[in-house]
Amino acid sequence: MSTRGDPTPKSHPAKKVRTHVLPPESAAAAALREAQRDQCADDTISQRIEDLIARSEPISRASLTVIRGAEVGRLHELSDAEATFGRADDVTIPVADPAVSRRHAAIHSTPLGFVITDLDSTNGLFINGERSKRHVLRDGDRIQFGSSTVFKFSYQDELEESLQKRLYESATRDALLGIHNKQYFLDNLKAAFANATRKRCPLSLLMLDVDHFKQVNDDHGHIVGDQVLKRIAALVQASTRTEDVLARFGGEEFVLLLTDSAREPASLVAERIRSSIELCTFEHEGCQIHLTISIGISTYTGARLPTPESLIAEADAALYRAKRAGRNRVAWPVSPEPSETT
Numbered sequence: 001m002s003t004r005g006d007p008t009p010k011s012h013p014a015k016k017v018r019t020h021v022l023p024p025e026s027a028a029a030a031a032l033r034e035a036q037r038d039q040c041a042d043d044t045i046s047q048r049i050e051d052l053i054a055r056s057e058p059i060s061r062a063s064l065t066v067i068r069g070a071e072v073g074r075l076h077e078l079s080d081a082e083a084t085f086g087r088a089d090d091v092t093i094p095v096a097d098p099a100v101s102r103r104h105a106a107i108h109s110t111p112l113g114f115v116i117t118d119l120d121s122t123n124g125l126f127i128n129g130e131r132s133k134r135h136v137l138r139d140g141d142r143i144q145f146g147s148s149t150v151f152k153f154s155y156q157d158e159l160e161e162s163l164q165k166r167l168y169e170s171a172t173r174d175a176l177l178g179i180h181n182k183q184y185f186l187d188n189l190k191a192a193f194a195n196a197t198r199k200r201c202p203l204s205l206l207m208l209d210v211d212h213f214k215q216v217n218d219d220h221g222h223i224v225g226d227q228v229l230k231r232i233a234a235l236v237q238a239s240t241r242t243e244d245v246l247a248r249f250g251g252e253e254f255v256l257l258l259t260d261s262a263r264e265p266a267s268l269v270a271e272r273i274r275s276s277i278e279l280c281t282f283e284h285e286g287c288q289i290h291l292t293i294s295i296g297i298s299t300y301t302g303a304r305l306p307t308p309e310s311l312i313a314e315a316d317a318a319l320y321r322a323k324r325a326g327r328n329r330v331a332w333p334v335s336p337e338p339s340e341t342t
Contacts, residue, residue, distance in 0.1 A: 060155035062114055065164060066185075067142070069149035070187050073168040075161060080107040084119075085145060087195070087240050094302045096191030098198065099123050099146030112136050114153070116143060123147070161162065174248040176226055177233040185247035186308075187257055192245075192259055193308040196300055202258060203300040204266035207315040208273065210252040210329040211292045228291070231282060239273045255315075262300050270295045270330040278328060292328035294319060 062078040067167045076083070076093050082090040088102040095104065101121040107114055114137045118125035126144040128137045135141075156164070172184040176334055180188075189205075196203040210232060218224040229252060236254060245257040256273075258266050274293055282289040296318030298311050305311050314333050322331035 010303055031141070058155050059162065061162060062137075062153070063156055063164075064093070064143070064151040064153055066153045067150050070191050071172075073164070073171055075164045075168065075303065077161070078107060078114060080109045082106055086119075086121075087198075095145050095149050096188075096195065097146040097149045098194050099342070100149065104145050105143075107137070110136075111137075121145075136194070156258070169170070177230055177248055179223075179233050179237065179254075180247040181247060182247060182249055182255075185245055185249070185257065188245045189257060189308045192257060192313065193300065196259075201260050202262040203257075203311070204261040204263070205298050205311050205315045206256040206258065206266065206270050206273075207296045207312075207319045208254040208256065209294050209319055209323070210277075211294055211323075213252040213291070216289060217289070226284050227284075228289065232277060232291070232293070235276050235280060236273050239269060239276065255312075261299075262301065263297075266297050266299060267330065270297055274328065274330055294322040294327045295330045296320070296322055297330065297332055 009072045039299065064078065066072050066074045066076075084100050084103060084106045085091060085093050085095050085100070086104040087095065087097075087100055091103060099122075101119070101120050101123070104121040105116055105118050105125050107116045109115075114126070114133050116132075116137055118133045123146055124131050125135075126132065127137075128142050128161075129144075137143075137153045139153070139155050141153045143153060145151075172180055174181045192203055195201075210229075212227075213225070216228055233246075233248070233254070236256065239246055240256065243259050247255050247257075249255045256269075258269060261269070274295055274325065277291060277293040280291075282291065296315045298314035298318060300311055305314060318331045318333040321333060322329050325331060
């Protein structure tokens with residue numbers, strides 16, 4: 001027995017340390033953990049790529065935008081190849097302005113940048129309001145040819161170019177039908193009329209109106225009417241050449257400008273269009289819709305019809321003549337008589 005005063009401590013049994021053993025990870029839990037780790041990695045990679053894109057400089061390209069004259073808003077991209085301006089048929093960028101020479105100016109790429117040169121034009125080349133023979137273009141420079149045509153030179157990236165093109169398309173095309181609108185037609189008519197006068201070549205205008213179209217809207221609704229108009233526009237477009245201008249003039253009325261086309265060729269185009277509409281069947285919910293079209297034609301061949309407006313007025317008079325004669329026909333404002341359908 002030990003005494004009470006014994007300084008020697010008593011020995012105690014060692015405490016057992018309790019160890020918690022984790023159960024094996026289930027396959028589902030392991031798969032979830034792996035997916036979460038991959039997701040974190042994907043987020044990191046994505047963020048890094050986005051940071052690189054944000055820090056990268058956009059690639060700018062040289063271009064010219066029409067800011068006054070015909071086709072305002074149209075963008076012309078420039079490249080290393082030479083670009084020429086004028087009224088000639090073989091220039092890179094045609095300028096429909098009677099005060100512009102046939103070959104007025106040229107732009108070419110140099111180590112200094114893009115340089116524009118006057119090609120001994122009659123009325124000269126103006127840069128930012130000052131006459132110039134040769135000029136190294138800077139971003140924002142304004143280039144004037146003739147009396148009313150002005151381009152703006154600029155460097156734009158792909159997004160800016162795309163935006164400019166969309167703005168131009170929305171300003172010159174009918175939103176529903178996709179063909180050109182009235183203002184685009186009027187601008188092109190002036191240029192085409194000036195060109196026909198100068199070259200003494202024929203120019204024909206067709207004015208087309210869908211017969212009894214109001215009945216389609218009344219019987220089937222305006223949504224169906226819109227679909228029918230789209231189909232008609234496509235049928236008319238199929239009968240045109242690349243250089244012709246088809247536009248919606250208003251409502252169910254269209255205009256078609258045929259450059260370098262005399263009376264007989266224009267009559268053949270008109271009859272082909274009339275026949276294609278007559279033979280077409282438009283269907284809606286099992287109901288078949290049959291339509292016809294009336295067409296009036298006018299042709300400029302020289303001294304007669306001195307203005308673009310007179311060409312429109314004569315085509316409009318011919319259209320009403322076709323309507324009064326029974327519709328579904330092609331007519332001229334004067335003899336010969338409207339062609340009867342077969």
